[in-house]
Amino acid sequence: MAQEAVPAVSQKLPANAPRLVVAIAIDQFSSDLFAQYRQRFTGGLARLTTGAVFPAGYQSHAATETCPGHSTILTGNRPAHTGIIANSWIDQSVTVGPKVVYCAEDVSKRKAGSKDYVASVDHLLVPTLGEWLKQANPAARNIAVSGKDRGALMMGGHEIDQVYWWKGKGFATLEERDLGATAIAQNGEIAATLAKGAPAFALPAWCARNDRAVTAGEATVGTGRFALKAGNADGFRASPRLDRATLDLAIKLLDEEKLGKDAVPDVLSVSLSATDYVGHSTGTEGAEMCIQLTQLDMALGDFFASLDKRGIDYAVVLTADHGGFDLPERLHEQALETSSRVGADVSPEALSAALGKAYAVAAKGLVLSDGASGDYWLRKDIAPGLKGKMVDDAKAILMANAQVEAVLSAAEIAATPMPGGSPETWTLAERARASYNPLHSGDFVVFLKRGVVPIPVPRAGYVATHGSPWDYDRRVPILFWRKGMTGFEQPSGVETVDIAPSLAALVGLKVPEGSFDGRCLDLDGGPGNTCGAAK
Template identity: 65%
Template sequence: MRYTSALSPALAAIAAAALSIGAPAAASAAPAPATAASEPAPPRLLIALAMDQFSADLFAEYRSHFTGGLARLATGAVFPAGYQSHAATETCPGHSTLLTGNRPAHTGIIANTWIDQSVARPKKEVYCAEDETRAAADPKDYVASVGHLLVPTLGERMKQHWPAARNVAVSGKDRAALMMGGHVIDQVWWWKNNGFVTLDGRSDVPAARAENAAVAKLLAKGAPALPLPAFCAPREGAIQAGSATVGTGHFALAAGDATAFRASPRLDQATLDLALKLVDAMKLGKGAAPDMLAVSLSATDYVGHATGTQGPEMCLQLATVDQALGAFFAALDARGIDYGVVLSADHGGFDMPERQNRAAMPQVARADAALLPKALSAAVAARTGLPAQGLILGDGAAGDFWVKADLPPADKARVVEAARAVLASHPQVAAVFTAAELAATPMPTGSPETWTLIQRARASFYAPRSGDFVVLLNRGVMALPQPGPGYVATHGSPWDYDRRVPILFWRKGMAGFEQPSAVETVDIAPTLSAWINLPVPQGAYDGRCLDLDSGPGSTCGVK
């Protein structure tokens, strides 16, 4: 692919041509027979797109400016108030809901990382997409794995019902590709260091080699800054966040800078290009059974963390990915593939406090460093008389915290109660819930925007991995005490700016509609299952089927 930088009206056509360079022409598929005279046949290829950190707020803010793929999706079935309904609004839990139809309490993916004090290594953190029982060749690395995911994905269910079905996942992150692809997957690729890689023990394929070669060529020579669309210009302006200055970046790429490539629109373009190469190589959508293609676009998240959500960088990122998606869909159309699409996100996001404070939100703040595990351990030690070293473990100023495992039960209980007392008096803390309280809370039902904080936390709670207590910060408090280059903003809160995401379904010829009422991302898998007439056991999903027929008919229910 040639990584185009123009954002003129001709960009979609240019990008579409670039996407198809070197790709073999696909033979036209014979139309599948309709299941009834009045309804279309199920799509032959399901495409699940995740835009990492694409909040409902960003969708609403930029919707009028989209002219490419996102504009196309907005003509389908639009649910602008989708919810990642749980409290742990991070990448791994969010992606685990999208194609399993289950909340983190059932997927087992409670966070990006958790503490397991039984692991035989000094650092007790476990990454959601690793096999901690295996050592990587590089001691600073890990062995990627989907072993922590407790439930099957839609692609796995399709393969079980139709052995000829193919299940493929591509992403800028391993945890995104693996959580959407699952355990039984034909091809899975993600970006790492300076190219796309796959699971340990799997062979390279020509499609990935070709895309990596194209990226290597670009990295070798670098690329100029991307031109800023006129509607992004008002967002220009330098903002200082700690030692980082943001608000003026246009994604210039120095030769050899793979880190800058990753945190730019070019990563999403490369991910879509690899996905299209795999469509061609595997003839997805042309086989005897429907196929599943999961594509997670990671750059919006990298840009959001590095520069915030309200600067020119995010505006440029969204404008570019909109055009890249338009080119991707046009390439699929040219191949004659009958496909159905859903696009959503793993979580939302919130702009950095330094810019929020300038935009009528002076109450937005960074978390106090006193909430970090080391400081909390010291405060609790002072109350209990226990040694502070390693007393309370965690990976930030909010979320799950674990008490030192080898303490006697009575001392553990004292630590939890002392921690609750310390945290309850802190002005930035909204709530503290113990593991026992969460375990005793029924799984929430009803519309997710009405859930209480403990219900949101319950949807993320899985007893074998969750902490001894969970800390939720007040609305507007960002759990990132100290910003710096590459990391000025984050997500992960129980508040709607991190929970609300758009959910968009599209298929050629469908009559579009908009439903503003709240739905959940766990509704995606049952909706797609019904779309392709896939029988699923009762109770397999936490979510429900969303009827995509705006007329008197229904797409829900296996026919």
């Protein structure tokens, strides 16, 4: 399904609007991490805490993954309306390759036998802030850069002037575009680093308590320093070096495009992915995360200093696409015995075997899923009348499992009204409703209990994750900053879908009523920030 058309809203934006909007997403930067490290920040993150601070922001939906989370930030819409219900979903109509569809791929360009994909933003159904600004004035520039393609594409949208993301050993762009000179130069610097390697990062003294080895399966984590062996591109990616390179490229693109230099506001979206890679590979509470957040704070400080030197009137918003959860093995050392890894009996294979036996049908592929929780599908050859009974039986089987909190059918979720009010009070059904889109969602959704990690067997590079409907994955900080604004802190829950309408108000952009799921936040001090301007 194609993106909704952006209505014509051509307009002259107010003279006191910032000339550049910088939207930063830190992948897997939970409110818990923000609170834990807040007093240690001295760089860019410290600066942002002097602005408008919303420590209890929410990726309010249940599907707390990278793609849906990024899709909310600059569209102002929940996954139910962006169409991005997960990082990937099952589409049984696909004829080439696996039935799993990645959120940022063009399925029509798949090639038989290829493990690669063509990156695309086609699945995103609504416009981004950058697209609204370009519609209001075609001179506006919309630039995005990220450590992941889905981060850049979901924040930039369809009408994007330049877009880059990390792939392999450097930054890549859309298939139909040539790599620009600026990105080529950045890749050259990365290649030089990869060729010679790089020394370990120093561990801040206050991180010493985090510096202890923890064993998870065949992996041992907790004491890493990110020393880079020559040629190890994966080691570069899962380290603070990726964020530094992403921010360096962002500054170079800003200069190349002359962002913020004319009377028309531009948008620069920067998605920083290393915190997520570190979180997945080593967890959230080891020496590795201490180093990562220290280095990220420093890199952001240098980034903002570079903007200051260029004399640009810019406004910043920083948030995250989702939170995260530490590995159970370390949590057990802290006496959190309720944390565990999901058992094999929750898998689609186990459920297929049970339902196949009960209904005397072929068990292979009877239940499909892209993980041990979230959306599940029944095989498409199951008759509609029988499908409802199978879903009911699947629910009964799963609810008998001590690791399962809830199972909701698509019919139950669709019948739930779209939630409103404070997101921390939403029921599981309401959280699921905010993620549900009939184009892509499954026949039923499985929610594991708090603390159950949907990684059955940890391995090197993948010991911890996110994706649950619980607040450790939903709560993220939302920070706004502009030079001269009055700082304040609002502890009440707000949503990431409130960011786009707030930024639209900040730049005086009028969009049609009903374009956003979110609401405008009063930022108390930004020149021209009247929430009525975005309506």
